[in-house]
Amino acid sequence: KKLQKEFAKKISWSLTLEEAMKKSKETGKPIFGYFTRSYSPWPPCNSLEGGPLLQDWWTKAAKDFIPYLNITSQLDDQPDKGMLSKKGGRGFPHCVLMDSEGEVLKSLRPSDEKAFTAGMKPVSLLVNARAAVAKKAKKKQAKINKQNLALIEAVFKPNEGDFKKLKKLVKKKKLNKEIRILYVAMVKTWPIRKECDKASAAMEKAGRDR
DSSP, rough: OOOOOOOOHHHHOOOHHHHHOOOHHOOOOOEEEEEEEOOOOOHHHHHHHHOOOOHHHHHHGGGGGGEEEEEOOTTOOOOTTTTTTTTTOOSSSEEEOOOOOOEEEEEEEOOOHHHHHHHHHHHHHHHHHHHHHHSSHHHHHHHHHHHHHHHHHHHSSSSGGHHHHHHHHHHOOOTHHHHHHHHHHHHHHHHHHHHHHHHHHHHHHHHOOO
16 A cells, blocks of 8 residues: 555655665665555654655655665565664664665655755765765876765764874865865764764663663
8 A cells, every 4th residue: 555655656666675776886876765664554654755755856856866665564575574673763764875785874854855955965975975986087086086085984984083184184175175064063073972872872771681
């Protein structure tokens, strides 16, 4: 029944992650994964599927990524059964952006156009930076491409031990300005992020120890 809904027909969805990954590698586009359920009505899913996922801005936005639809059901032949938990999902709806290897880059719910577009930007910069490094370029440009990639990769996977080294790159005006801005913002919020991660880990441990 879920596949008969209008949102499922609005754009072309891949129904397995394997198919989505293949398309991602062919096109160079990231994967947007939408995890929902069909075995009982759920207002948060219904709100997305009857709202933003039917709007024109969403149809246009879908041209920049590979849509992957995962529907949790009570059927034995459900495609990608168990994928929700593998991608960090604990409830519905669960929305994530992934790279061509299926690695989760960030969570991003398409609640409105402005927020979704802003959330997509860092992922697009990462994908483009990886593509630039993969291509052959002159020695000077190749070095710049690698430096851009080092900064944007650090935005997604910060390593405090690299901050001092990367600080020098931020000052180089030849590097991508948007990437430099994102990196600086990440470093500024790093102390808060560390505390949040610690608190989250402690809560998870407490839950397991009950």
